Amino acid sequence: MFTGIIENLGIVKDIRRKLNGMSLSVEVKQSSNAFKIGGSVAVNGICLTITNSLDDTFTVDVVTDTLNRTNLSLLRKNDSVNIEFPLKVGDRLEGHILEGHTDGTGKIISIIKRGTQTTIKVRILHELIKYIIKNGSIGIDGVSLTVKDIRGSIASVTLIPFTVENTNFIFRNVGDVVNIEVDRIGKYIEKYIKKKFL
Numbered sequence: 001m002f003t004g005i006i007e008n009l010g011i012v013k014d015i016r017r018k019l020n021g022m023s024l025s026v027e028v029k030q031s032s033n034a035f036k037i038g039g040s041v042a043v044n045g046i047c048l049t050i051t052n053s054l055d056d057t058f059t060v061d062v063v064t065d066t067l068n069r070t071n072l073s074l075l076r077k078n079d080s081v082n083i084e085f086p087l088k089v090g091d092r093l094e095g096h097i098l099e100g101h102t103d104g105t106g107k108i109i110s111i112i113k114r115g116t117q118t119t120i121k122v123r124i125l126h127e128l129i130k131y132i133i134k135n136g137s138i139g140i141d142g143v144s145l146t147v148k149d150i151r152g153s154i155a156s157v158t159l160i161p162f163t164v165e166n167t168n169f170i171f172r173n174v175g176d177v178v179n180i181e182v183d184r185i186g187k188y189i190e191k192y193i194k195k196k197f198l
């Protein structure tokens with residue numbers, strides 16, 4: 001369980017392609033005590049299992065299914081990724097509840113900077129946009145954000161300088177693919193209604 005409050009920017013140090021996926025090594029500015037082998041970590045919002053660690057670098061395995069529906073397949077060496085470690089019992093819930101189960105991807109179509117705020121527009125898959133509401137929560141590359149507007153399949157979010165400077169949004173450009181996790185509540189309601197009335 002995660003909150004969408006990014007703790008670190010990681011740097012991709014090594015990518016090893018495998019028959020059924022890839023092995024990904026990420027360096028972070030964090031004590032190695034946080035790297036529990038067998039434990040979870042969110043990389044660009046995707047919950048993965050730490051399989052190895054050494055000093056300030058951890059390794060995770062990524063299966064083909066995850067590569068097919070996220071932006072991890074597009075990563076290259078030295079790319080920056082958002083890192084969050086799991087929520088602990090008693091921690092403050094400061095973003096919103098994220099499971100790290102990415103629903104799909106979106107594409108950045110606009111980045112507009114006005115004064116201290118940055119507005120980003122993301123085109124999202126048609127099958128996901130129905131779960132997104134104005135002023136609701138959304139996870140983009142693992143960052144907890146509030147949806148400011150929706151026009152068709154395009155959702156807009158506004159970022160404060162701190163969010164831009166402390167996440168991989170500082171490196172994002174128009175055309176980049178980002179991971180999307182929608183609020184689970186809408187999916188559960190839809191399933192309940194379909195079962196009840198069909």
